[in-house]
Amino acid sequence: MRLTCPYCGSRGNDEFVYLGSADPVRPSHHDAPAEQWTAYVYERTNPAGAHRELWHHSFGCRSWLIVTRDTRTHEVLKTEPARDAAHTSSEVAVP
Amino acid sequence: MTRTLQPNRLAGGGLIDRERILPFTFDGRSYQGQAGDTLASALLANGVTLVGRSFKYHRPRGILSAGPEEPNALVELRTGARREPNTRATVAELYDGLTATSQNRWPSLAFDMMSVNGLAGPLFSAGFYYKTFMWPASFWEKVYEPLIRRAAGLGRAAREADPDKYDRSHLFCDVLVVGGGTAGLAAALAASRSGARVVLCEQDFLLGGQSLSCNDEIDGKPARSWVQDATRELEAARRVRILTRTTAFGLFDHGVCGAVERVSDHLEAPAPHAVRQRYWKIVARRIVLAAGAIERPIVFPGNDRPGIMMSSAVRSYIERFAVLPGRRAVVFTANDSGYATAQALKRAGAEVAAVVDSRPKSVQRGAAESVDAPIVHGGAVTATRGRLQLRKIEIVDGDGRKREIDADLLAMGGGWDPAVHLTCHLGGKPQWSDEIGAFVPGRLPAEIAVAGAAGGRFTIAGALGDGQRAGNEAARNCGYAANADTVSTVEAASGPANGAPFWHLGHVAKKCFVDFQNDVTAADISLAACEGYRSVEHLKRYTTLGMATDQGKSSGVNGLALLAEATNRTIAETGTTTYRPPFTPVAIGAIAGYERGKEFRPSRYTPTHDWAAERGAVFVEVGQWYRAQWYPRRGEKDWLESVNREATAVRTAVGICDVSTLGKIEVTGPDSGRLLDLVYANAMSGLKVGRVRYGVMLREDGHVFDDGTVARVAPDRFFLTTTTAHAEAVLRHMEFCHQVLAPSFDVSFIDVTDRWAQLAIAGPKSRELLGKLLGSGFDMSSESVPYLSVSKLTIGDVPARLYRISFSGELGYELGIPADFADALVRRLEELGEPLGLTPYGTEAMTVLRVEKGFAASGELNGQTTARDLGLAELMSTKKDYVGRALIGRPAFIDPDRPILVSFAPVDHAAPLSAGSHFLNIGAPASLENDQGYMTSIVYSPTFGHYIGLGFLKRGRERIGSRVRAYDPVRNRDVEVEVGHACRFDPSGGRARA
Incomplete structure (x- = not known):
């Protein structure tokens, strides 16, 4: 398996560490309803098809990446830096 | 020409080096072969046709094929630590001094006691193991399994460690071509001429594939001259890399191919510093699979005797190796390629007693006329005779008349199966083609294409055109302008073409082998079908069809056809089993590469490792790290005495410990x-x-x-x-x-883990020691260096940091210094500390000190505990968001019954404790419902003079002073313990703040 790191180019999967789905969005505050937190921490879908997932380029530039991969074919549809991903724009509430 | 005693070696021809004679032994007897031989061709040259015994029935077996699909001719190659079982003689390259031994026979190959199994044939039918060795269950391990293993085994692995080295390398290219036959060479030439970076992999030691064994012409010259020219051009091309003796064994996602190069397998032992094999991870933008095709046997009674060989293998031995495998031959064929074999036999001087063509006369083309031999149209072989070597063949002609023919060689060919194996590794499903009567590759990822016989185009013209097209297209897809020139041409469509498939002779009771290596017969498949095994995957596991080391390369399709027929389905409906990597067996050593033994993972040493080693430290592996565990001194009777001394030194004087392994x-x-x-x-x-x-x-x-x-x-x-x-x-x-x-x-x-060394200096005299080190210019007082402070300083010219922190509960410091200076620093400290009683201490004493203080470490930070469990609830901020905050208030986490961290001491001070013990109330039976918690860390405390432990106990804080039992059924301990505050030593913390 190969991933194309936006910073480093095409690299073997042994340079990367997988975390899991990139879809759950961290609730904006610790007081958010428990359901939201439970969903963020525990609930994962298992799609047959496009799956957005977090990979860390541990043995490269140490960037967190969002890789969109077709779970049926392993085709990588998109690789982008996690920091650029739109859904993280809701920044955590840090007083 | 050098004369050798090789009775079946032809006087001329072949791609062998007649000047280089290679002596070798098989089963202790000496023979001679030529450079360019395989073990199989050399054995045949010497007239050795019996090479092994079959797995289940111990039937005599010879050499069936001339390639990696060989199911029969498996030998133990080499001796001692390099002994390699189940080596296919058909791909083992002959070298000077080769030693091979036959397998699976006792006491000898010609007289095998176990062949009595053959008489008990019906007993060993499909599902035999499942049906017979069912009861009583206790017999399985002690009686049945040892019995079966002794009777039915393949070769013996070496008993010593592998003395050789294996390498692992990466290779990157535009176009990877798998297979160096006609199609592969054409693809590599086309891609190379376009300017692409090309890697060409061929499992054989020569390029050329089937064209080395044919009599056809390409570009108006003999095919093997064309191969030589193509090889020369590719070798000269700067951007082409040819890997011969290299099997592409697996395809993985995104253009990654796993291949094993047998760097030194053709030598007795690797040259000094050379590797035995190299595992290549080849990354290609485009892959052309030109793996060729495998000839399919025919299923008829007694089709497994030595002397019965694949038709294409007979051609290979004659044309490529100049070996005539028999004097009087019969060819049994289902297509035109059998006639090419008959011609080759005739040219080599053999008598062709008959060509038995399964097709009626009406479907035959011109091929038949070109052979001067009796042709039996619509015929079949119905029986064979000869105990250790084929002697007679019984045939039936199109009119049903039977007769016997004397023959010592039977060349059979039921058709060709494209080598679709690699096309399945990424999920492709082979598709049945009625047109060619074989499976062809299914859907492939965009980066992979198939060319030549692997795609079902069996003729040389087809292979050339196909290879060139695939090579051009692959290069174009990598951004190179396609090369318009035709690589090569061939006059007429020649080479084998599949006719209507011919599988077997219908229902016969006698042994008609489908899977030669696992001794699966046509009757076994019928029986399995009768018993309801309809899925190929079930059939495979029940009968063991295709489960031997050859993975059914030659037998698979015959098995599917028989199952399809037995279950009244088409072959397309029946489908294939799943082909997975590796294509041929891969040595574990090649996959492990250098990562074996102590090199399995990196070894990390602390910056003061040498110093500790000089002091006799006993090291413990902590992940990749080696840490000093304790420092034994002369006269100390065990580790505990050393650890007690070290811990006591920290409590009473000063100790030093390298803590650089901290992240x-x-x-x-x-x-x-x-x-x-x-x-x-x-x-x-x-x-x-x-x-x-x-x-x-x-x-x-x-x-x-x-x-x-x-x-x-x-x-x-x-x-x-x-x-x-x-x-x-x-x-x-x-x-x-x-x-x-x-x-x-x-x-x-x-x-900065590896940049900074960090030394813990702990004990009541630690301030005095550091004072001596840093001199009067640095104020060591508590006002200047308070508890929980960090100071930047220099030691000599070296920048350093002094942290006043304590993991021991004593007045303590950690001194950070660039790692390169740690060795000098520790030696200087040792010198200065000597009068103060400075004692190096290891991880054991460190654990004693922290358990006495109730500080959590890995036993307590086990991924299942909360800050509240650890007694750190007040630490958690309520004024900010942080990772983990939202869920710490979950009901289970704040349940008052939740076990929390406390300490334990045995009521009987002589009693030992053990980590992992579970706590029970006094008098309560040991059951899950009565579980009160568990012990996580235990030490012998020299400070208290008895064992103490840390653990998690339900309502632990409320039970301080009361007693529970520490129950350890594993070590058979049941100790009454008194519950105490997690911190037993200096609970006020005054000593650390001194």
Whole structure:
């Protein structure tokens, strides 16, 4: 398996560490309803098809990446830096 | 010409070096072969046709094929530590002094006691093991299995460690061509001429594939001359790399191919410093699979005798190896390629007693006329005779008339199966083609194409055109302009073409072998079908069809056809089993490469390792690290005595311990404090410059992730430590928090674990020792260096940091210094500390000290405990958000019954404790319902004079002073213990603050 790191180019999967789905969005505050937190921490879908997932380029530039991969074919549809991903724009509430 | 005693070696021709004679032995007898031989061709040249015994029935077996699909001719190659079982003689390259032994026979190959199994044939039918060895269950391990293993085994593995080295390398290219036959060469030439970077892999030691064994012409010259020219051109091309003796064994996602190069397998032993094999990870933008095709046997009674060979193999032995495998031959064929074999036999001087063509006369083309031999149209072979070697063949002609023919060689060919194996590794399903009567590759990823016989185009013209097209297209897809020239041409369509498939002779009771290696017969398949095994995957496992080391390369399709017929389905409906990597067996050594023994993972040494070793330290492996565990001294009777001395020295004088294995991260940038507030449960942004704070990190689910100290060395710069085990995971987590959760923060991290050495100097005399080191110019007083502070200083010219922190409960410091200076520093400290009683201490004494203090470590930070469990509830900030905050208030986490950290001491001070014990109330039976918690760490405490332990106990805090039992059924211990506060030693903490 190969991933194309936006910073480093095409690299073997042994340079990367997988975390899991990139879809759950961290609730904006610790007081958010428990359901939201439970969903963020525990609930994962298992799609047959496009799956957005977090990979860390541990043995490269140490960037967190969002890789969109077709779970049926392993085709990588998109690789982008996690920091650029739109859904993280809701920044955590840090007083 | 050098004369040798090789009775079946032809006087001329072949691609062998007649000047180089290679002596070898088989089963202890000496023979001679030629350079360019395989073990199989050399054995045949010497007239050796009996080479092995079959797996189940111990039937005599000879050489069936001339390639990697060989099911019969498996031998043990080499001796001693290099002995390699189940080596296919058909691909083992002959070398000077080769030693091979037959397998699976006793006492000898010609007289095998176990062949009595053949008489008991019906007993060993499909599902035999499942049906017979069912009862009683206790018999399986002690009686049945040893019995079966002795009777039915293949070769013996070497008993010594493999003395050879294996390499692992990466290779990158535009176009990878798998297979160096006609199609592969054409593809490589086309891609190379377009300018692409090409890698060509061929499992054989020669390029050319089937064209080395044919009599056809390409570009108006003999095919093998064309192969030579093509090879020369490719060798001269700067951007082409040819890997012969290299099997592409697996295809993986995104153009990754696994291949094994047999670098030294054609030598007796690798040259000095050379590797035995090399595992290539080839990364290609486009892959052309030109793996060729495998000829299919025919299923008829007695089709397994020595002397019965694949038709194409007979051609190979004659044309390529100049070996005539028999004097009087019969060819049994289902297509035109049998006539080419008959011609080759005739040219080599053999008598062709008959060509038995399964097709009626009407479907035959011109091929038949060109052979001067009796042709039996619509015929079949119905029986064979000869105990250790084929003697007679019984045939039936199209009119049903039977007769016997004397023959010592039977060349059979039921058709050709494209080698679709690699096309299945990425999920492709082979499709049945009625047109060619075989499976062809199914859907493939865009980066992979198939060319030549592997795609069902069996003629040389087809292979050339196909290869060129695939090579051009692959290069074009990599951005190179396609080359318009035709690579090569061939006059007429020649080479084998599949006719209507011919599988077997219908129902016969006698042994008609389908899978030669696993002794699966047509009757076994019928029986399995009768018993309801309809799925090929079930059939395979029930009958063991295709489950031997050859993975059914030659037998698979025959098996499917028989099952299809037995279950009244088409072959397309029946489908194939799943082909997985590796294509042919791969040595574990090749996959492991250099990562074996102690090199399985990196070894990391602390900066003071040499110094500790000089002092006789006993080292313990902690992950990749080697840490001093204790320092035995002369006269000490066991480790405990050493550890007691070390721990006591820290409590009464001063000790020194290398703690450099802690993960160390430097955090810089204006938002460093904000980021640390998010990562740690306690507040860090308010930490003053020059101060240190203990910190706890949670996972988002509320459990403790890691702990350590955070020092603020400048307004925008923090230095933090992690536990040894979590160093990498913590950094990754912090990068996650920054990049994913708080990307706008201006902060960055540097892993400085290996840059800074850190030495713990602990004990009541530690201040005095450091005073001597740093001199009067540095004020060591508590006012200047208070508890939980960090000071920047220099030792000589070397920058250093002094942290006043304590993991022992004593007055203590950790001194950070660039790693290169740690050895000099520790030796200087030892010199200065000698009058003070400075004692090096290891991880055991460190554990004693921290357990006496109730400090948590790996046993307590086990991923299932919360800060509250650890007695650190008050540490968790209520004024900010942080990772893990939202879920720490879950009902189960704040349940008053939840076990929390307390300490334990045996009521009988002589009693030992054990970690892992579970707590029970006095008198309560040992059951899950009565479980009160568990012990996580135990030490013998020299301070208290008895064992103490840390553990988690339900309502532990409320039970201080009361007694429970520490129950350990594994070590058979049941000890009454008294519950105490987690911190047993100096609970006020006065000593650390002194």
